[in-house]
Amino acid sequence: MVTTINKISEYVGQEVKIGAWLYNKRSSGKIQFLQLRDGTGFIQGVLVKKQVSPEVWEQAQNLTQESSLYVTGTVRQDDRAPSGYELDVTDVEPIQVAEEYPIALKEHGVEFLMDHRHLWIRSPRQRAILKIRAEIIRAIQDWLNNESFTLVDPPVLTPSSCEGTTNLFHTKYFDEDAFLTQSGQLYMEAAAMALGRVYSFGPTFRAEKSKTRRHLIEFWMIEPEMAFCAHEESLNIQENLLSHVVQHVLKHCEAELKQIGRDTKPLENVTAPFPRITYDEAVELLNKEGMEFKWGEDFGAPHETKIAESFDKPVFITHYPVEVKAFYMKPDPERPEVALCADLIAPEGYGEIIGGSQRIDDPELLKQRFDEHRLPKEAYEWYMDLRRYGTVPHSGFGLGLERTVAWICGLDHVRETIPFPRMLNRLYP
Structure with a gap:
């Protein structure tokens, strides 16, 4: 047999x-x-x-x-x-009968192992991580599919930026300028107006010259968008999705988690609902802990880690200042200087794994945002059409797959979370 x-x-x-x-x-x-x-x-x-x-x-x-x-x-x-x-x-x-194998069963340096990543993934630990990654993807898609989300594939080549940043990979699209996508979100908003609840799952690219343990140049994002959905409902969806994913991994990847030496006790706490604090409360917490922080700035990795230490499960930080967030995020009607948005911060120092918001549905306010961010209106004309023809309250979020894998696996660096990582100084193999 x-x-x-x-x-x-x-x-x-x-x-x-x-x-x-x-x-x-x-x-x-x-x-x-x-x-x-x-x-x-x-x-x-x-x-x-x-x-x-x-x-x-x-x-x-x-x-x-x-x-x-x-x-x-x-x-x-x-x-x-x-x-x-x-x-x-x-x-x-x-x-x-194989030739002498480069990766002998002994300790090797990280650079050597990364140069031989195509062989390194054969090892028990790396195989276990990739199996867990696959189960995380399965759990995400199963949950979204069961909640009546439709998978939609946005383009990888785009004529403009999603978030109005300059951290884009530029290419020529015949006689036009084009960019590798940094997010499929804007296109998913269009899809949500056709299908109600949608999500994309695909690669995204950020040309950030960063060497931190949380950053990859090419990474995968799950980006749901939901019509007729306000900020609070979106948070409920996010926490229920992530709770399902973690509990699925604990159930189906016991051997793999043991193989990589992951302490699963912190993961057992990851059940909805998650704690929520406002940006204001987060700033107050940091200052009380001796980390001087000015209102209006964005949080860095040390700040997110310090905030997360006060909780035993992921925590939402809501209502960031409008100035530090993307142009499409809807201001809070009761306090326009902050947005109806949230970042979900993972425990154990893994930082932001989900970012989301209610989107601007008012066409006049969106035009104002284009002016404030100096965005080329002709490139976003199609996006404005979504507000001209049947605009509705809608919300969405993006979940970074590799950061989620790193957290669930308890890894020190995201380079082990993807089969062939693309980092600042690595395009091989």
């Missing part, structure tokens, strides 16, 4: 055949222990010299790290094994 390691429990006492790579090998002279991986998991194959032919024994001896092979053997339950099962090997069919 041909199978995979993740299904091996279905064949206890039976002979199976799997395609695999040799992760590691040790021998006691008369027994060879083959650490095998096939992408779905890891298992140990036990090869006893007196139970196989001399040819099979020699073929196994000649295998090097990351050699590819077919292995045949009988599945045996073993509670001492990490997976709970081992394979009593009866046959080995080498596909390729």
